[in-house]
Amino acid sequence: MSQESIVPDELGDPALDPAEVPEPGAVTIVVPTFNESANVRQLLHRITESVPARLPCEVVFVDDSTDDTPEVVREAAQDCPFPVTVLHREEAVGGLGGAVVEGLKAASSDWVVVMDGDCQHPPSLVPELVARGERAGAELVVASRYIEGGSRAGLAGGYRVAVSRGATWLAKALFPRRLHGISDPMSGFFAVRRSAVTADVLKPLGYKILLELAVRSRPRTVTEVPFVFQDRFAGESKSTAKEGLRFLRHLAGLRTEAPFARMVVFGLIGLTGFLPNLAALWALTEAGMHYLPAEIVANQFGVAWNFLLIERLLFRERRLHRHWADRTARFALLANADLVLRLPLIALLVGRFGVAALPATALALVITFVLRFVGTEALVYLPRRTPKKSPVAHHQESR
Numbered sequence: 001m002s003q004e005s006i007v008p009d010e011l012g013d014p015a016l017d018p019a020e021v022p023e024p025g026a027v028t029i030v031v032p033t034f035n036e037s038a039n040v041r042q043l044l045h046r047i048t049e050s051v052p053a054r055l056p057c058e059v060v061f062v063d064d065s066t067d068d069t070p071e072v073v074r075e076a077a078q079d080c081p082f083p084v085t086v087l088h089r090e091e092a093v094g095g096l097g098g099a100v101v102e103g104l105k106a107a108s109s110d111w112v113v114v115m116d117g118d119c120q121h122p123p124s125l126v127p128e129l130v131a132r133g134e135r136a137g138a139e140l141v142v143a144s145r146y147i148e149g150g151s152r153a154g155l156a157g158g159y160r161v162a163v164s165r166g167a168t169w170l171a172k173a174l175f176p177r178r179l180h181g182i183s184d185p186m187s188g189f190f191a192v193r194r195s196a197v198t199a200d201v202l203k204p205l206g207y208k209i210l211l212e213l214a215v216r217s218r219p220r221t222v223t224e225v226p227f228v229f230q231d232r233f234a235g236e237s238k239s240t241a242k243e244g245l246r247f248l249r250h251l252a253g254l255r256t257e258a259p260f261a262r263m264v265v266f267g268l269i270g271l272t273g274f275l276p277n278l279a280a281l282w283a284l285t286e287a288g289m290h291y292l293p294a295e296i297v298a299n300q301f302g303v304a305w306n307f308l309l310i311e312r313l314l315f316r317e318r319r320l321h322r323h324w325a326d327r328t329a330r331f332a333l334l335a336n337a338d339l340v341l342r343l344p345l346i347a348l349l350v351g352r353f354g355v356a357a358l359p360a361t362a363l364a365l366v367i368t369f370v371l372r373f374v375g376t377e378a379l380v381y382l383p384r385r386t387p388k389k390s391p392v393a394h395h396q397e398s399r
């Protein structure tokens, strides 16, 4: 990563008495940019007009561009009465969210405001976000489109509006407590106290960095300020359908972080496995196979179905330390052992402990389910103590 600080001459002059050098900004404005050369000059101009007179600031661009955005920023920074930094990343790890986390790490002020580089977020609101946070003693202040006085005027098209609404609803349904008091968890415009940012626990994946922060850093007090989402100044949104999929993976990863939540999802996926299992059993017996061997074969359809879903949704982040064939074999073994184990276990519960057949079966189902979950975690997806030479690096998220 290359870093370059452009400090206007009067601030950077080494002849100045250190006592006369202005305090570092009271707010660090972090701006992620991907090919925004037609916007950044305008953005810096608008920040210059509305922020420094009310609040000392510095601006940090975290750039993954393939165009000349960094050069344009450097040029425009010459006219700015505040320090401007450009961090250019060679690899866009984590996309937009990854860039913001780099900016959070580089920030030096008590408050950090994150905003887009395309002028959809009005810089005139920056001092207000910070002031509101100070007044409310909050750690996070969200600029929201969904409270009175806010609007999503600049969100182009009914399709984008519907997707944005659906995503908001889904996120709030999955995290009712963590997102309590945040009407717009999809917002890319917010202020956060630097002391509340736990950069090391963040695992950003794509656009929704506020969601990541709210769920993982758990800021104590949250408040909101309405804002009007403007039209883009120039160019087009960088969001794609692929970004939508990344959002779903991000949600799944956040939701299944806790072991208990993982077990619940594991169980739900297991339940859906009955469908292919029964369908195969029906087809095989229809074709004339005896039901016992058909049970065994049909079970494999359920196992394959579960394996695919579990790989995609549940253990996506943890599967790379073992070869896929190795994982498949272990998973299949565990899933079938479950079947073989259950019968003697029921016999034991009934014969030895005098449990009636029905509760014994239910108990055996629960026991083998938990065993299977624990076994799958430990034997298929737990990272080995001495991992092979960082296989993960090749699969890291990049644009």
Ligand code: GDD
Residues within 6 Å of the ligand: 031, 032, 033, 034, 035, 036, 062, 063, 064, 065, 092, 095, 096, 099, 115, 116, 117, 118, 120, 155, 164, 186, 187, 188, 189, 207, 208, 209, 236, 237, 238, 239, 399
């Ligand atoms: N560094 C970096 N790396 N910046 C990126 C990347 C990336 O991979 N992808 C996008 N950006 C930058 C863009 O250059 C822009 O400054 C900002 O992130 C937002 O990107 P847009 O492409 O303009 O996003 P949008 O307008 O569709 O979405 C915005 O509004 C949504 C709410 O509807 C964003 O603020 C979203 O976070 C927000 O959810």
Ligand code: MN
Residues within 6 Å of the ligand: 116, 118, 120, 232, 237
């Ligand atoms: Mn935008």
